[in-house]
Amino acid sequence: MKVAVIGQGYVGLTISVFASEHFSVVGFDSNKVVVDQINQGISHIEGISNSRLARRLKSGNFRATFDGRDLKGSDVIVIAVPTPLTPERIPDLSFLESACRTIGDNVIEPVLVINESTSFPGTLRNYIKPTIEKYSGKQIQHLFAISPERVDPGRTDFNQKNTPRLYSGLTSEASSRTREFYSRFCDNLVEVSSPEVAEAAKLFENTFRQVNIALVNEFAQIAHALGISVYETLDAANTKPYGFMKFTPSAGVGGHCIPVDPIYLASVAEKHGAPATFIRRANEVNLEMPEYIVRRIASDNGGNLQGKNVLVVGVAYKPNVADVRETAAELVIEHLRSQGAVVSWHDEVVGNWKGESSAPLSGADIAVVVTKHDSVDEKKILASASYVFDTTGKIKGSKGL
Ligand SMILES: NC(=O)c1ccc[n+]([C@@H]2O[C@H](COP(=O)([O-])OP(=O)(O)OC[C@H]3O[C@@H](n4cnc5c(N)ncnc54)[C@H](O)[C@@H]3O)[C@@H](O)[C@H]2O)c1
Numbered sequence: 128m129k130v131a132v133i134g135q136g137y138v139g140l141t142i143s144v145f146a147s148e149h150f151s152v153v154g155f156d157s158n159k160v161v162v163d164q165i166n167q168g169i170s171h172i173e174g175i176s177n178s179r180l181a182r183r184l185k186s187g188n189f190r191a192t193f194d195g196r197d198l199k200g201s202d203v204i205v206i207a208v209p210t211p212l213t214p215e216r217i218p219d220l221s222f223l224e225s226a227c228r229t230i231g232d233n234v235i236e237p238v239l240v241i242n243e244s245t246s247f248p249g250t251l252r253n254y255i256k257p258t259i260e261k262y263s264g265k266q267i268q269h270l271f272a273i274s275p276e277r278v279d280p281g282r283t284d285f286n287q288k289n290t291p292r293l294y295s296g297l298t299s300e301a302s303s304r305t306r307e308f309y310s311r312f313c314d315n316l317v318e319v320s321s322p323e324v325a326e327a328a329k330l331f332e333n334t335f336r337q338v339n340i341a342l343v344n345e346f347a348q349i350a351h352a353l354g355i356s357v358y359e360t361l362d363a364a365n366t367k368p369y370g371f372m373k374f375t376p377s378a379g380v381g382g383h384c385i386p387v388d389p390i391y392l393a394s395v396a397e398k399h400g401a402p403a404t405f406i407r408r409a410n411e412v413n414l415e416m417p418e419y420i421v422r423r424i425a426s427d428n429g430g431n432l433q434g435k436n437v438l439v440v441g442v443a444y445k446p447n448v449a450d451v452r453e454t455a456a457e458l459v460i461e462h463l464r465s466q467g468a469v470v471s472w473h474d475e476v477v478g479n480w481k482g483e484s485s486a487p488l489s490g491a492d493i494a495v496v497v498t499k500h501d502s503v504d505e506k507k508i509l510a511s512a513s514y515v516f517d518t519t520g521k522i523k524g525s526k527g528l
């Protein structure tokens with residue numbers, strides 16, 4: 128079986144490496160730098176080591192390409208391109224459109240097209256299929272299926288092999304071919320009755336997290352106002368053996384999934400006249416956390432941050448990854464600067480971001496911990512400033528939520 132994977136980022140490179148243990152895989156990406164790096168054995172994502180990538184390249188079963196013509200002759204094409212928001216914060220399907228165009232322009236024999244990119248229910252049936260057909264310019268009987276990706280970059284206990292995978296085809300043949308493909312490298316396949324159910328399940332999983340994080344972030348503010356510890360209260364609630372799931376407060380949510388997917392769900396809901404008030408409000412509560420945190424820091428520091436040297440520790444959206452997409456650190460920095468603070472940041476995992484480089488972990492008036500990577504020494508954080516505010520709840524001896 129010949130497989131092509133469109134998009135060689137977190138999802139696409141991971142799936143390419145796993146699939147190339149069983150099939151011949153071509154990884155297509157529109158970014159030449161990414162393609163060249165991969166072909167040199169340099170992985171740009173956590174979870175795929177350089178040595179593992181080098182082994183796959185050496186086996187002859189995997190290579191990356193910048194040339195859409197290399198999709199020709201594939202039996203299966205997996206789409207794993209970004210599905211972000213536009214600047215107006217509505218779903219942006221332009222990357223999906225361009226992936227569909229690459230297929231339409233280059234693939235002349237019927238293939239199984241599987242979408243792994245996250246999008247709203249109806250995307251496979253009403254957008255991907257007609258868009259590929261439009262660009263093909265002639266009738267080719269492709270098969271279409273969805274299998275939303277659930278990978279959590281940086282996580283070691285759950286991966287492609289042991290994370291249950293949802294799937295559904297537009298036809299029963301598409302479903303069975305999809306099962307055949309994934310069953311080679313995934314232990315647990317769960318077929319659902321329609322692509323729309325699979326698409327909706329993926330969005331709901333991340334909406335569940337967004338809403339619960341918003342709830343605990345709101346509760347952190349209530350606990351502070353009441354003069355009780357949010358962490359002790361959560362631990363106390365968590366002694367209940369059923370009906371409770373512990374989430375912890377933070378500066379907000381980040382990454383390509385949790386801040387974005389609920390908006391895909393809200394958008395499609397509103398288009399169909401259904402309410403998404405709760406989902407919208409959860410997003411707002413999380414986006415308001417950076418301002419709340421900066422207010423708390425200002426209030427602890429004489430109500431004024433003008434001219435204060437503030438070091439933001441950890442700008443990645445979560446620990447141990449270099450991913451800064453939608454990171455809450457961006458809003459924290461923005462609010463600190465709007466208060467007149469002189470802000471730098473420390474994050475050696477990220478290194479460079481928005482034209483700035485990671486600053487030394489020392490010499491600040493105030494340190495604000497947004498993300499705590501395992502490699503960063505807690506004692507060094509505490510010594511980096513005379514006042515340390517920790518939004519992660521991990522650093523004993525600091526101020527916090
Ligand atoms: N990152 C995650 O943890 C995660 C988890 C589950 C699902 N997803 C979903 O998977 C999809 C991909 O996310 P990602 O994190 O892998 O994105 P990414 O930004 O890491 O990688 C996307 C890659 O696609 C390439 N690309 C963009 N347009 C292209 C095109 N038209 N043709 C070929 N290549 C193209 C980019 O150059 C980039 O290398 C998104 O829909 C996302 O929501 C992501």
